Amino acid sequence: MTDLQIIKIAVGKLKSTGFGNQKEIGKLLGYSNESSFSQVLNGKVPLPTDLITKIMSLNDDIKNFILNNKEESVTERKPKLEAKPLRLADPLGFEATSDRFYSLPDDSLIMQTPVIPYKAWGSYLRGHSDPEFYADLDTIPLPVDKKHFGSYLIFEMGGESMINITSQEMARKSLWPGQKIVGRDLSRDKWKYKLHINTTEAWVIVHRTEGIVVKSIIDHDVDSAQITLHSWNPDKENYPDFTVSLNDVEQIFNIVDPYNKFG
Numbered sequence: 091m092t093d094l095q096i097i098k099i100a101v102g103k104l105k106s107t108g109f110g111n112q113k114e115i116g117k118l119l120g121y122s123n124e125s126s127f128s129q130v131l132n133g134k135v136p137l138p139t140d141l142i143t144k145i146m147s148l149n150d151d152i153k154n155f156i157l158n159n160k161e162e163s164v165t166e167r168k169p170k171l172e173a174k175p176l177r178l179a180d181p182l183g184f185e186a187t188s189d190r191f192y193s194l195p196d197d198s199l200i201m202q203t204p205v206i207p208y209k210a211w212g213s214y215l216r217g218h219s220d221p222e223f224y225a226d227l228d229t230i231p232l233p234v235d236k237k238h239f240g241s242y243l244i245f246e247m248g249g250e251s252m253i254n255i256t257s258q259e260m261a262r263k264s265l266w267p268g269q270k271i272v273g274r275d276l277s278r279d280k281w282k283y284k285l286h287i288n289t290t291e292a293w294v295i296v297h298r299t300e301g302i303v304v305k306s307i308i309d310h311d312v313d314s315a316q317i318t319l320h321s322w323n324p325d326k327e328n329y330p331d332f333t334v335s336l337n338d339v340e341q342i343f344n345i346v347d348p349y350n351k352f353g
Contacts, residue, residue: 093142095267096159098131099253100145100152106256106324107149119144155255191237200231201238205270208248211302218296218341232272241275243343245294245304251321251329252292252304264322265292265304273343281336285310285317286344294343295319297334304345309333 104115116127119141129135142160146153192200204227206214217223230244252265265271273294276285287307295303295317305319308331315336321329 093137093160094131094133096156097137097141097145098250099159099255100156101131102250102253102323102325103152103155103255104145104148105327107151109148111327118148191234199234199236201234201242202229203232203242203244203272204229205244205246208246208267211245211248215296215298215301215340230270238274242346243273243275244270245273245302245343246270247304251323254322254324256324260322263291271304272346274346276342276344281315281339281342282312284312285342290344292345294341294345295334295339296341296343298338298340300334 101112101115105111109115109118112127112131113124116124119127121127121130130137130141142156146156190202192202194200204224206227214223232242232244247265247267247269249267254260254264271292271294285307287310290307292304292306295305297303303319305321307317308320309318311317316333317336318331318333320331323329
């Protein structure tokens, strides 16, 4: 994680542990008005060199969180290559043949899947029904155990609505900005039946006015064709639950596995 991502998560944790709202936390950190603190959190101005130190001084749990994550960031910048990858690039695979499925030299099966970058979410919402939209998208090779039917896309996460560090389990489940998630398109004819909200952790909802959101679905009223969307982030002031009509939804993807596994 970057220092800015660490700071934003730390501020959210401070809110949930009784330090007040963003304006009040900003005052504790020396900001005379909310606007100047918001500019820092939104990345519009450079991070002050002493901001992380000031945040750590407010709470020991926050201090430990920041130190642990900064250590991980340092580790990420200096990776150790301690194992040789078994899956080798295949020059006769997707780039040569454009086949969606192909086998590598070790006989493992690959499904080549288009990626929708976060910065392209807006254009996806406008152009997803046009086959030409997908022509220039990058793809990622996904190891699979069999050929999967249906339409799959990879979405790059944006925002912090699905981050929850209140417990080790929730932190493990969290979906972080920049993380790639695999979505399987759920055909519209299946929406009239109860969605499998108890067995699917998270969903990608392509909504005509809300845009593209990644949420948990906590209720599906089949009769009224409405679903209630829930963010894992405990900051309900900024990430409240809300209900949308399926009549206003373009697509629904169930995230195959939010823990970076695929099968």
